[in-house]
Each structure stands twice: as structure tokens, then as C-alpha cells.
Amino acid sequence: MIRATFALCVTLIAAPAAHAIEIQPVTSPGGIQAWLVEDHSIPFVAVSLAFMGGASLDTPDKRGAVNLMAATLEEGAGELDATAFAQAVESLGAQFSFAAGDDALSVDLRALTENRDEAAALLAQALTQPRFDADAVDRVRAQVQAAIRSDDTNPRALASKEMARQAWGDHPYATSVNGTAESVATLRQADLIEARNRVLARDRVVIGAAGDITPDELGQMLDSILGGLPEQGTAPLPGPATLGLTGGVTVIDWDSPQTVVSFAGPGLPIDDPDYFAAFVANHILGGGGFSSRLMDEIREKRGLTYGIGTSLSTGIYGQTWGGGSAIANANVGQAVGLIRAEWDRLAEGVTDQELADAKTYLTGEYPLRFDGNGKIAGILTGMQMVGFPIDYPNTRNAMVEAVTAADVQRVAQRLLDADGLRFVLVGRPEGIRQDDAGDSGDAPAPDQAPDQTPDQATN
Structure with a gap:
């Protein structure tokens, strides 16, 4: 799928490997x-731009326009057609990437110090003078439509699409950034120009940079890249999404020996005071691989699946807490009952050992993510998007360590209610009754056997 989940994009926010990271x-x-981590150890610079709003700024009748526009930005600019533009970038040893997500349109630049000014000039052309030639648009459109067709035959994509539809109603989060085959087929050059004007503006860009560049040099580079963009976009940023999930089970018939199981309930934003308690709780519940409760109960003790996991989905405009698995049809009823039981059981509390093990893992693996200028630039951009303070990478582990068992229990009692957990099942599950109305009694209890990556980027 030609899509970025910022997922925030945010697969990324990391901590210093062995010392405090200095962000300027x-x-x-x-x-x-912008925010900068200056490092002159290698002659290389990475710049990450995120234009807030992203594909959520599509007009309802032109869903997929921002995605198609973003994917076509590198298909020629100014006097350079698609081939000439690609050759110019390659001759500099530079790399550009453009991706549309629900929260932001992301633009990344990687360049050697000796060629960064030329690379910046090419990127400026792509952003301010895109050609949107008909042959290039048709070629990229075909790629998007192929991705849409692939999703229509992928049970995991079908489950995700149905969950999003139920969760987000008429908000753009409810539909794919790719659009539909019908909406994408109607898009023309004028629609891409309009989409560009809605998204690419200086008032909604956040920027992170890392590598062999000084603050003064970065400032001049950013003016050269972005100075030609309008000050304001032509569309306002979207408002918050209202979560519409209710408890119950939706079954999508699919001829397969396994059922894709997706489940979700209310989440919380990263700036919520309970966020780090939820982050630790999620690790214990289903985010910690083989050490998690769901893996222990469903795989280790009963062998009902190869894997199951949970995550906090912290979109800027709306949040969920959910997870997924693939389970043999005959075992789905039992597995759904076990998921519901564990969803409720966390509110009873966690052991000291579970809490200590979760903290050890979450604080220990965190510094390992800090492994290159490209990732650091993305980290800095993600931090600004979600409103983290500039010293966050140096204080994050202390916030994890501060979480207590009482904190975990409190956030579980606040958010984890099996009666409000929505399941979307794609397959031919046994031991399950579908109830779109959300009747909390449709999933069997654990003894009634017959049976989504991004933890989030910023963490």
C-alpha cells in the first residue's frame, strides 16, 4: 500500500546511546x-519534514488525492521530467522520499555534505514546481490502484478497513489514504495541484535535522527548500475524531482455514497524564512478545495461535488500544473469550515482577533505536508533532521508571473494558455469533471453547 502511518510516523523516537542527546x-x-542534532563525525545530513494534516486534508469526494500527489512529487519538477529528475538526484548520491499518512505528509532528504545545497535545490523544485505530467500521474495511479486491489484480497487489510470504518465514522481516519478505485480513477492534474495547495505550506511544517550541518547552514538550507511555498495552506487542519466503537463482533466471511482477528477499544493521546502507565500496561498485556499475558494464555498454554499482540495507536486526531492475531477457525471462539478475559483481568493489577520486567525491557531497548542521522531527524520531527519537550529523549526513561503498579491498575480500570471491545473477524470462525449492534454477550467466555507498527514510534 502506498501509505505512511505516522503513526504517528513515528516508528521512531529514540534515546541517546550512551550520553545525553543535545537538540538545538x-x-x-x-x-x-526546526530542531537539529549536530554531528560532524561523517559528511552526511538528514532532514525530515512533516506537513501536518496529510491525507486527512483530502476533500471527501477526492479521497486519495493527497496520497497520489505525494507519490507523484518526485516524478519531475521544473524543466526536468521524471527521468531527468531521477537522474539528477542519483548523480548527487542523494535520496528523497515522499509519503502521505493520515497525520502528515512526510518528506525526507538524505545527502552528502558536499552535495547538500544541490540536493536542497532539487527538493525545492519538487515541492514548489511539481510537473504532474499526465504519463507520470497515470503510472503512479496504476500503482495505487494495484495496491487498492491487493488490499481488497487481503484479510488483514479487510479487517483493518472495517475496524477503521466503525471506529471513525465520517472522519478521514475511517477510510484508506489510498482512496478507492473509483475515487482515484477520477483524479486529474488539477486535483493534484489543489491537494498540494491544501497540504504544502509553511504554517503546518515541522522539521528535524541531524548530521554534518551547523544551525546557520541549516537555516539557509530550509529557506532554500521551503521559501517558495505559500505561508498558509488552503484547507484548515482537521478536527478531532470521535471514536465510535462499541462492544461486539463483526464477521466478514472469507474462505480460509484461519480467521484474522482484530480487536480495539478506546485509547488515549500521548499527552494524557496516564499515557506512560498505559504504555507499560500494554507491554504487560500484549505488547511484550512472549513475556505478555496474551501470548502466555493463548499461545504458550493452549497453542491457539503462533502470535498475538497489542498496541496503543496514538494518532494525532484519535486513539485506540487494540491488537490482532490469526487463529484457526475452530479455535476463534475460545481465543476471543480469552482475549476478553485478559482485557478485564489487567484491572485487577499486575505483579511486582511483571512491572519490573516491563520497565527493564522498555528502558533497555530504547537507546538501541538511536542508530543513524536519518532516524534522529525523524525522531525530532515526531517529537514536535506530538508536542514533546525538547529534552524528551533524555527524560523518557525516567517517566517509564516512575510508573507504579497502582498507575497500571488505574489506567486499566479507566480504559480496558471487555464489554466495550470491538472484534472484527475475517474468516469463517467457529464458536462466534456476529452482533454489529454491540451486544457484549456475543463472545463466549474462556471456558466455552467449541476458538496491527507502530509500540508507537515515539516511545
């Missing part, structure tokens, strides 16, 4: 703000 705020001569 930068303001360009033209007033563009």
Missing part, C-alpha cells in the same frame, strides 16, 4: 523553525 532549536532567516 533553529530559526532560519526566513522564520522557519
Whole structure:
């Protein structure tokens, strides 16, 4: 799928490997703000741009326009057609990437120090003078439509699509950034120009940079890349999404020996005071691989699946707490009952050992993510998108360590209610009755056997 989940994009926010990371705020001569980690050890720089709103700024009748526009930005700019533009980028040893997600349109640049000014000039052309030639648009459109067709025959994609539809109603989160085959077929050059004007503007860009560049040099580079963009986009940023999930089971018939099991309930934003308690709780419940409760109960003790996991989905405009698995049809009823039981049981509390093991893992693996300028640039962008303070990478582990068993129990009691957990099952599950109305009694209890990556980026 031609899609970015910012997932925030955010597969990324990391901590310093062995020492505090120094982030410098930068303001360009033209007033563009960014965060920088300066490192002159290798002659290489990475810049990450995120234009807030992303594909959520599609007009309802043109869903997929922002995604198609983003995927076509590198297909020629100014006097360079698609081939000439690609050759120019390659000759510099540079790399560009453009991706549309529900929360942001992401643009990444990687360049050697000796060629960064030329690379910046090419990127500026792509953003301010995209050609959107008919042959290039048709070629990329065909790729998007192929991705849409693939999703229509993928049970995991079908489960995700149905869960999003039920969760988010008329908000853009409810539909794929790719759009539909019908909506994408109607898009023309004028629609891509309109989509570009809705999204690409200086008032909604956040920027992270890392590598062999000084603050003054970065400021000049950013003015050269972004100075030609309008100050404001032509569309307002979207408002919050209202979660519409109710408890119950939706079954989508699919001829397969296994059923894809997706489940979700209410989540919480990253700036919620209970967020780190939920982060630790999620690790214990289903985010910790073989050490998690769901893996222990469903795989280790009963052999009902190869794997099951949970995650906190912390979109900027709406959040869920859910998970998924693939389970043999005959075992789905039992597995759903066990998931519901564990969803409720966390509110009874966790052991000291579970809490200590979760903290050890979450604080220990965190520094390992800090492994390159490209990732650091993305980290800095993600931090700004979600509103983290500039010292967050150096304080994050302390916030994990501060979580107590009482905190975990409190957030579980607040958010984890099996009666409000929605299941979407794609397959031919046994021991299950579908009830779109959300009757909490449709899933069997654990003894009634017959049986989504991004933990989130910023953490």
C-alpha cells in the first residue's frame, strides 16, 4: 500500500546511546523553525519534514488525492521530467522520499555534505514546481490502484478497513489514504495541484535535522527548500475524531482455514497524564512478545495461535488500544473469550515482577533505536508533532521508571473494558455469533471453547 502511518510516523523516537542527546532549536532567516542534532563525525545530513494534516486534508469526494500527489512529487519538477529528475538526484548520491499518512505528509532528504545545497535545490523544485505530467500521474495511479486491489484480497487489510470504518465514522481516519478505485480513477492534474495547495505550506511544517550541518547552514538550507511555498495552506487542519466503537463482533466471511482477528477499544493521546502507565500496561498485556499475558494464555498454554499482540495507536486526531492475531477457525471462539478475559483481568493489577520486567525491557531497548542521522531527524520531527519537550529523549526513561503498579491498575480500570471491545473477524470462525449492534454477550467466555507498527514510534 502506498501509505505512511505516522503513526504517528513515528516508528521512531529514540534515546541517546550512551550520553545525553543535545537538540538545538533553529530559526532560519526566513522564520522557519526546526530542531537539529549536530554531528560532524561523517559528511552526511538528514532532514525530515512533516506537513501536518496529510491525507486527512483530502476533500471527501477526492479521497486519495493527497496520497497520489505525494507519490507523484518526485516524478519531475521544473524543466526536468521524471527521468531527468531521477537522474539528477542519483548523480548527487542523494535520496528523497515522499509519503502521505493520515497525520502528515512526510518528506525526507538524505545527502552528502558536499552535495547538500544541490540536493536542497532539487527538493525545492519538487515541492514548489511539481510537473504532474499526465504519463507520470497515470503510472503512479496504476500503482495505487494495484495496491487498492491487493488490499481488497487481503484479510488483514479487510479487517483493518472495517475496524477503521466503525471506529471513525465520517472522519478521514475511517477510510484508506489510498482512496478507492473509483475515487482515484477520477483524479486529474488539477486535483493534484489543489491537494498540494491544501497540504504544502509553511504554517503546518515541522522539521528535524541531524548530521554534518551547523544551525546557520541549516537555516539557509530550509529557506532554500521551503521559501517558495505559500505561508498558509488552503484547507484548515482537521478536527478531532470521535471514536465510535462499541462492544461486539463483526464477521466478514472469507474462505480460509484461519480467521484474522482484530480487536480495539478506546485509547488515549500521548499527552494524557496516564499515557506512560498505559504504555507499560500494554507491554504487560500484549505488547511484550512472549513475556505478555496474551501470548502466555493463548499461545504458550493452549497453542491457539503462533502470535498475538497489542498496541496503543496514538494518532494525532484519535486513539485506540487494540491488537490482532490469526487463529484457526475452530479455535476463534475460545481465543476471543480469552482475549476478553485478559482485557478485564489487567484491572485487577499486575505483579511486582511483571512491572519490573516491563520497565527493564522498555528502558533497555530504547537507546538501541538511536542508530543513524536519518532516524534522529525523524525522531525530532515526531517529537514536535506530538508536542514533546525538547529534552524528551533524555527524560523518557525516567517517566517509564516512575510508573507504579497502582498507575497500571488505574489506567486499566479507566480504559480496558471487555464489554466495550470491538472484534472484527475475517474468516469463517467457529464458536462466534456476529452482533454489529454491540451486544457484549456475543463472545463466549474462556471456558466455552467449541476458538496491527507502530509500540508507537515515539516511545
